[in-house]
Amino acid sequence: MWWLFLGFALILGCLSLIVLGREFRQTLTSGRPAYIVTLFLVPLLGLGLYYFIGASQDVRIYDRMQQLLAQSASGDEPSADQREALMESIRRRAEQIDSVDYWYLIANQYMGEGNYNRAVESFERASAIAPEDTAIKAELAQAMFLASGNRLTPEVQELITEVRALNPENVTINGLLGIAAFQVEQWQMAINYWELAMAGLPPASREAQAIGSSIEAARSMLGEDDMDQVESSVAIQVDVSLDPGVEVDPQTRVFVFARASEGPAMPLAVERLTVADLPAQV
Numbered sequence: 001m002w003w004l005f006l007g008f009a010l011i012l013g014c015l016s017l018i019v020l021g022r023e024f025r026q027t028l029t030s031g032r033p034a035y036i037v038t039l040f041l042v043p044l045l046g047l048g049l050y051y052f053i054g055a056s057q058d059v060r061i062y063d064r065m066q067q068l069l070a071q072s073a074s075g076d077e078p079s080a081d082q083r084e085a086l087m088e089s090i091r092r093r094a095e096q097i098d099s100v101d102y103w104y105l106i107a108n109q110y111m112g113e114g115n116y117n118r119a120v121e122s123f124e125r126a127s128a129i130a131p132e133d134t135a136i137k138a139e140l141a142q143a144m145f146l147a148s149g150n151r152l153t154p155e156v157q158e159l160i161t162e163v164r165a166l167n168p169e170n171v172t173i174n175g176l177l178g179i180a181a182f183q184v185e186q187w188q189m190a191i192n193y194w195e196l197a198m199a200g201l202p203p204a205s206r207e208a209q210a211i212g213s214s215i216e217a218a219r220s221m222l223g224e225d226d227m228d229q230v231e232s233s234v235a236i237q238v239d240v241s242l243d244p245g246v247e248v249d250p251q252t253r254v255f256v257f258a259r260a261s262e263g264p265a266m267p268l269a270v271e272r273l274t275v276a277d278l279p280a281q282v
Contacts, residue, residue: 064089100129104136107143116147134163138172145176152180169253171200175211182214187222191215199253241279250276 064086071078087109094102107122123140130136141159145152152160163173178193194215201208240256242248256271271282 119143187218190218238282
């Protein structure tokens with residue numbers, strides 16, 4: 001797109017020179033002022049140059065990112081100075097145009113560096129621009145959770161509630177809740193949340209493999225005796241079916257939750273089905 005802005009700017013520049021030159025010649029012979037034409041053409045020329053210059057910054061940032069990615073793919077890891085120079089360019093551009101994409105990129109860079117407080121600030125800037133984006137809110141909740149020493153603060157809880165109200169299958173939030181449950185030795189709850197997170201990931205992905213390892217760790221902490229107790233202490237059979245008037249894809253996921261009548265709203269057990277499995281007895 002940058003070449004369109006360049007062409008626009010060049011065309012405006014040529015028109016300005018042609019028209020203003022004619023106007024000034026007429027001014028010399030007739031006394032008619034040229035400033036009227038200048039009043040309209042100069043702002044247009046400035047606007048074209050503004051967009052061209054701004055777009056060229058985006059192109060340079062994109063090209064630099066591609067260069068560093070190619071460099072990393074070849075086995076030559078970019079230096080800290082190279083990465084910092086790129087991030088500084090992105091930060092300046094983000095401040096200039098207040099771009100949600102740039103702020104999101106910056107926040108994830110801080111997350112990778114373990115600078116969670118700065119990540120929170122950047123995710124907040126991105127969320128302020130796109131307040132309806134639940135993915136950004138979920139990432140913000142995770143950054144706040146890590147910045148607070150892995151604590152579910154009221155602010156984190158509020159964000160979790162907002163995201164789950166719109167997207168209860170959000171991978172980031174369910175993974176976060178699994179970590180929180182694991183920390184307080186609620187092994188079965190951690191497993192339940194992580195299984196929900198796993199359902200939203202490609203099975204072969206690194207994220208799925210990491211969560212799978214966490215689930216195995218929680219199961220080992222739970223122990224076989226405890227698992228038998230969880231499975232046999234309470235038995236409730238539930239018939240699950242879909243209303244005949246509801247038409248959805250047979251592969252749509254269906255989650256059946258069991259929650260305690262009192263206490264936290266975390267699931268005590270989860271059964272994952274699809275519409276094709278219904279009716280079913282759980």
